[in-house]
Amino acid sequence: MMKSKQLNAAPERTYVLVLESGDEAMGCLGRFAREQRLDAARFTAIGAFSDAVLGFYDLERRDYLRTAVHEQVELVSLIGDVALDADGAPKVHAHAMLARRDASACGGHLIEAHVRPTLEVMLVESPGWLRRRHDAASGLALIDPAA
Numbered sequence: 001m002m003k004s005k006q007l008n009a010a011p012e013r014t015y016v017l018v019l020e021s022g023d024e025a026m027g028c029l030g031r032f033a034r035e036q037r038l039d040a041a042r043f044t045a046i047g048a049f050s051d052a053v054l055g056f057y058d059l060e061r062r063d064y065l066r067t068a069v070h071e072q073v074e075l076v077s078l079i080g081d082v083a084l085d086a087d088g089a090p091k092v093h094a095h096a097m098l099a100r101r102d103a104s105a106c107g108g109h110l111i112e113a114h115v116r117p118t119l120e121v122m123l124v125e126s127p128g129w130l131r132r133r134h135d136a137a138s139g140l141a142l143i144d145p146a147a
Contacts, residue, residue, distance in 0.1 A: 001023070002018065002032070003017070003020075004016065012127060013125040014122070014123070014125075015032075015121075015122075016123075017121040018121075019047070019121070020115060020118065021115055021118075023115045024112060024114055025078075025110070025119055029094070030091075033090035034089065036125070039084055039090070039125075039128070040130040041081065041123055041124060041126060042080070042124055043080050043082075043094075043123040043124070044077070044122055045119055045120060046076070046120055047078075048073065048075055048115070048117060048118065049069075049115060049116060050072055050116035051068070051070055051113065051114050052068075052073065052112065052113035052114075053066055053069070053110075053111040054069065054098070054106060054107065054110065054111065055109035055111045056108050057109065059138060062138075062139035069106065071100065072101070074098065075097075075098060075113075076105065077096065077097045078094055078121075079095055080094030081130070083131060083143050084130065085131075086141065091132060091141070094109070095107065095110060131144055131147035132144065
């Protein structure tokens with residue numbers, strides 16, 4: 001069960017989120033973003049996963065190629081943002097770098113990951129808001145600073 005604490009309120013709300021074994025990271029982050037009504041935020045995290053699914057966006061296919069990681073890994077780095085999607089709902093976008101037991105690494109767009117034993121997230125909400133717009137050239141919903 002994820003725990004959270006607001007660290008400050010001005011000029012930007014800052015939170016620490018601590019996820020526990022078994023929590024699904026992207027689902028928890030998305031739920032937190034919706035509950036807190038985040039319009040724009042950035043986050044970083046460290047921890048470990050029992051398994052994960054990483055993605056690489058294939059421009060020609062306009063879809064993510066998925067790579068499943070079926071082993072305990074250290075989360076060397078998680079970096080991401082929250083912006084509003086076309087429907088006005090918060091959308092979490094994150095990239096991760098994972099380290100295996102032998103110190104080899106793999107990384108990409110984080111699609112899914114199960115925490116084991118912990119995930120420590122520092123999340124900072126920006127005072128403004130960001131909106132994503134569909135980009136016809138890539139097929140992705142990209143942040144549009146002018147929106």
